[in-house]
Amino acid sequence: MTFLKVNQNQFDMNKHFWVLSIMILTLLFSGCKGSKPGGGFNLFSKQQDAELGLQVKNEIESNPSQFPILKESTNREAYKIIRDMTNDILNSGKVHHRNDFAWEVKIIDDDKTLNAFCTPGGYIYVYTGLIKFLDKEDQLAGVMGHEIAHADQRHSTRQMTKMYGISVLVSALAGNREQLAAITAGLINLKFSRGHETEADNYSVHYLSGTKYNCAGAAGFFQKIQSQGGGAPPEFMSTHPNPDNRIQNIRSKAAANGCKMTDIRDQTRYQRLKSLL
Template sequence: MRMINILKSVAVLFLLIGISSCDKNNDLVLFGIQNDIELGAQVDAQIESDTSFTILSRTAYPEAYAYLEDMKESILNSGEVSYKDEFAWELHIIHDDVLNAFATPGGYIYIYTGLIKYLENADDLAGVLGHEIAHSDQRHSSKQLQRQYGIQLLLNIALGKDASQLAQVAGQIAGQGALLKFGRDAETEADEFSVRYLAKTDYACNGAASFFQKLEEQGQGSDGPAFLSTHPPSDTRVEEINAKADELGCSTTAVSESGFTYEDFKNSLP
């Protein structure tokens, strides 16, 4: 009996090793890429069906979504997004007068109209969008889920033993109105990757810095938008974003827009 138990333990160990994966930054993540995709899709479906979220439709606001899509494509085509071809990279605008944005595993990005109208120019939004793309692309969400829910629950989900557990996790995430609260390291990394992404676009690569600078000037650096509640202080983030831009030697000149501008984008929203 003892030998059988030992063999079972060894089998479980090899099973864990087999289904665990290193992301492209060599961090160990229990979830595989397909699990990210499936979880993100479930969260998206949950949010779509939740009447507490007013998601603007693409047919009613085609110009607004086209503007966002162009910005997203510029970032994805930077050559710096690891899972560009694997993840959905689907954008949603939520009509709510709050300063918020969040991302799920698998590349679903949600941006609130309150945040869009608070930002002053396209570079600001590109900086925030790059930050949220980084959360998905660097798999911060999956790593946080692994810490929050534990290996056993995620193992069951990864093995497909109980689909309701995946739905439950997705429902809890969607019900919070924001995915997960990340620690300082994840937020700092997302800021850095935002600079890396934008460095290969026409947007100012330190676009996120001006956003945090505005928060600081208005006294919202530590008690501002919900999605900043566990982030590093705004003044520190401004310094670190600008330092990264200096390190990369990328352009911090504001993007030159013609035709449908950021102001037009904001005015097109309810």
């Protein structure tokens, strides 16, 4: 794991700060354990997910060489399509933190990267490479449902709670810029646990069951990947060497849910989106 490296000297020099941090933490985090849904101990409050997400978003968007965000002013139609899609999922009535998080969508202009990710607090980034790779709106909706689930189920902060413990997180949250930058970098490359990946797949089905989309749309993504013989592993494949299991899991969740497992008939909007990029 390369999530965050703390320099030992810096750690010693800042000892007093750490003690103070732990004291602050006790105040800061009291009364927010055992957060639901999804379970798993989380030191962060949902407000802190939102704040951390905003900081990460600012880091991302101040780094255009690594994250070349597609300009909104000259790509209004593409943004409208991707936002309409996202809103369909968000308004399914099944997203727990629908009104707590920002749920902003940005397109990253990078055809070589087959990926999407979502920060804590709901800042969603979709690469042009992923949009162009897929054939159907349902497949992209499935991936977006998965990414929305990571934020909605607060997987990053649950994972960070488990990995770093109190002092590192308090320091970062208290504005230690170096650590925050490291956490930001780490969040982008964060490997979720297998459990969280499966949970995000399951929630993708759950969210999409409240939309017009094929609720097993995420399975369509994996089939497409397999038909192409692999390629660069995107975030949602990172911890699962065998996508077969995920396709089966997504399909059986959808079958148990009883939701629609056919793609929407009219894919012209998706073709239009692709042609705009």
